[in-house]
Amino acid sequence: FLPQVLQGRRVLITAGPTQEAIDPVRYISNHSSGKMGYALAEAAANMGAQVTLVSGPTNLAEPVWSNRIPVTSAQQMLNAVEQASHDHDIFISCAAVADYKVKDVAAEKIKKSQHQMSIQLDRNPDILATIAQQIEKPFCVGFAAETNNVIEYASGKMQRKNLDMIIANDVSNKDIGFNSSQNAVTVLWPDGQQSFAQMDKSALAEELIRLIAKQFEQTRSN
Ligand code: C5P
Secondary structure (H helix, E strand, O other): OOOOOOOOOOOEEOOOEEOOEEEOOOEOOOOOOHHHHHHHHHHHHHOOEEEEEEEOOOOOOOOOOOEEOOOOHHHHHHHHHHHHHHOOOOOOOOOOOOOOEOOOOOOOOOOOOOOOOOOEEEEEEOOHHHOOOOOOEEEEEEEEEEEEOHHHHHHHHOOOOOOOHHHHEEEOOOOOOOOOOEEEEEEOOOOEEEEEEEEHHHHHHHHHHHHHHHHHHHHHHO
């Protein structure tokens, strides 16, 4: 049995990729598997939390313990998260949200021709930054996937997005991160940091939830 460090706490987690429609049969997305977010959701639930999991399309089974809200696009994910954020204590943003969406989604399937074609893209909203700007914001935890200057970029991201904590991983290492079942991370918060060596995402998720719970309690008692 795991220590019930989140007993009575409500935790909101996003996971997986988003899909941005091009036309009724095509979309833009990324290789996020959702494994890290689902592992965090399971660990939080096993440690006593009430969990809401807002999930983009993944091949993972619906967790038995959690309230899963399935979404497709970044805008849908933002809507679901904004609605839920007010009655959650902690928000962990693990989703690989598409940075861009298609400007004019075609109502009918686009036909091929002999010519080149181009698609115009608009910026998607930053879900995490939106929530972290709320006045009564939950304790906000972000992820930073970087290929170089990992700590420096992650620390900048934490400040810029007004986060309480950021979990940085080096995605230039092919053995970890995206789509892999293992990960290695460094966690940063305003006055400290801790590194975790490569391990299974489920084991890492338990370590991360312990640390998040500890920092959450500390900021609340200040
Ligand atoms: O800026 P960057 O995409 O590297 O930030 C990563 C963090 O921000 C992750 O926690 C991710 O879930 C979150 N994010 C978001 N909405 C976006 C882009 C990123 O919530 N549109």
